Amino acid sequence: AQTRAVRDGDHYVINGAKIWTSLGSHAKYMILLARTNPNEKRYAGLSYFLIPMQTPGIRTQPIRKLTGEYGFTQTFFEDARVPAECLMGREGEGWAIAMKTLTFERGxxxxxxxxxxxxxxxxxxxxxxxxxxxxxxxxxxxxxxxxxxxxxxxxxxxxxxxxxxxxxxxxxxxxxxxxxxxxxxxxxxxxxxxxxxxxxxxxxxxxxxxxxxxxxxxxxxxxxxxxxxxxxxxxxxxxxxxxxxxxxxxxxxxxx
Ligand SMILES: Cc1cc2nc3c(=O)[nH]c(=O)nc-3n(C[C@H](O)[C@H](O)[C@H](O)COP(=O)(O)OP(=O)(O)OC[C@H]3O[C@@H](n4cnc5c(N)ncnc54)[C@H](O)[C@@H]3O)c2cc1C
Structure with a gap:
């Protein structure tokens, strides 16, 4: 994951982009896996956030599917400041939490x-x-x-x-x-x-x-x-x- 979340006081500042956010234009919250530690590679250094979509700096771009319908968005983050309490678990635990979440979706x-x-x-x-x-x-x-x-x-x-x-x-x-x-x-x-x-x-x-x-x-x-x-x-x-x-x-x- 290239999207970065940088701690700034009581907030994290997020920059980057995600794709295939299901119903991103309609969602109130989204799960975001972002890199909090750029010195670690792959799964290490990722953190799991639950963030409000109405945050200034978050923009969604609907993606048109093969069927002509719109089900996904690309989601862009430009200096989006989210409260630090949006972090789920601790910094760096993101991958493990995401895998647990995915177990539900995969089931x-x-x-x-x-x-x-x-x-x-x-x-x-x-x-x-x-x-x-x-x-x-x-x-x-x-x-x-x-x-x-x-x-x-x-x-x-x-x-x-x-x-x-x-x-x-x-x-x-x-x-x-x-x-x-x-x-x-x-x-x-x-x-x-x-x-x-x-x-x-x-x-x-x-x-x-x-x-x-x-x-x-x-x-x-x-x-x-x-x-x-x-x-x-x-x-x-x-x-x-x-x-x-x-x-x-x-x-x-x-x-x-
Ligand atoms: C209906 C739907 C809803 C989605 N909702 C969301 C969402 O809300 N948020 C979000 O972030 N993403 C979402 N996605 C994206 C989804 O999680 C990814 O598309 C999916 O995990 C596959 O990843 P990828 O597109 O990078 O494909 P890749 O992982 O690159 O796979 C491409 C192809 O390579 C094959 N492949 C890859 N690795 C292996 C391997 N080790 N062995 C054999 N074959 C392999 C795959 O089977 C596939 O055919 C959604 C996608 C769909 C279709």
């Missing part, structure tokens, strides 16, 4: 700027889409390949539901408490991306139509959901990193 379904995602479009909706879509003049649902795929998604969705329920019962997770939330994030987000890709494949050439096109299936919501599904596979750490974490912390494999 959830990714970041919150993803927009329409799996939570609002379920496998049942994909089945309904297959019923309406045509293949060789027949409803796509009659195609054995389509049925096979749908059943696989249903089994996965049911597995996710059961795993999530199990994760809420500590007695059932005592051996490896992080196993279910950490692996759920990896599995559920990748599964959603595959499911939306499949939903688009049901639409044939219409898959290329976008929101606003009168001929787009369901107003183009599948296309938007597909693009947005990538965000959950990246937010809080991309799938490859998540797989590393599951390998190391859950499976006990050697470090990458």
């Amino acid at each position: 959830a379904a990714g970041g919150q700027a993803g927009g329409l995602n799996r939570m609002s479009v379920t496998i049942d909706a994909v089945v309904a889409l297959a019923r309406r879509s045509r293949r060789e003049g027949q409803p796509a649902l009659q195609d054995p390949f389509v049925r096979d795929q749908l059943v696989r998604f249903m089994i996965e969705a049911q597995g996710d539901r059961l795993c999530t329920s199990r994760g809420r019962v500590p007695a059932l997770c005592s051996e490896r408490p992080l196993a279910i939330p950490l692996s759920n994030k990896l599995r559920v987000t990748e599964q959603a991306r595959r499911m939306f890709q499949f939903a688009l494949s049901l639409q044939g050439a219409n898959a290329a139509r976008w929101v606003g096109d009168a001929a787009a299936v369901d107003g183009g919501k599948w296309q938007r959901a597909y693009f947005n599904a990538f965000s959950a596979t990246i937010g809080g750490g991309p799938s490859q990193i998540q797989a590393n974490i599951v390998g190391e912390r859950v499976r006990g494999l050697p470090k990458d």
Whole structure:
């Protein structure tokens, strides 16, 4: 992290920039990891702040996503003075605190700027889409390949539901408490991306139509959901990193 926080009496003065701040234009506070000790390298010398976004010197620049929506900002700090009490923990402990915070995000379904995602479009909706879509003049649902795929998604969705329920019962997770939330994030987000890709494949050439096109299936919501599904596979750490974490912390494999 290059962004600097310099102690000045009862305040820290912050200079630098951050990117991908989820809903930064709307947020009242943001988590900021900034360098308080420039003589230390990498993770050492970082500190964790919870800072009010309305502070003079903090400016947000919305970032337009592939979908045309705005979910993130780049956030600039120009001599922004924040009270010293915004520091969480002690100076230099930032990385450890951030990793603890990320454990929650990595156990959830990714970041919150993803927009329409799996939570609002379920496998049942994909089945309904297959019923309406045509293949060789027949409803796509009659195609054995389509049925096979749908059943696989249903089994996965049911597995996710059961795993999530199990994760809420500590007695059932005592051996490896992080196993279910950490692996759920990896599995559920990748599964959603595959499911939306499949939903688009049901639409044939219409898959290329976008929101606003009168001929787009369901107003183009599948296309938007597909693009947005990538965000959950990246937010809080991309799938490859998540797989590393599951390998190391859950499976006990050697470090990458
Ligand atoms: C929905 C969403 C919300 C977000 N919200 C915030 C936010 O509020 N605040 C914030 O600060 N950031 C936020 N981010 C940014 C997010 O934390 C980063 O994009 C993410 O951690 C990946 O980091 P990166 O972009 O630097 O990619 P990199 O880490 O550079 O990864 C690039 C590619 O290289 C691969 N890669 C990297 N390292 C390895 C490895 N060791 N082994 C194998 N492959 C590897 C990755 O898997 C990926 O495919 C958000 C992102 C999204 C999508």
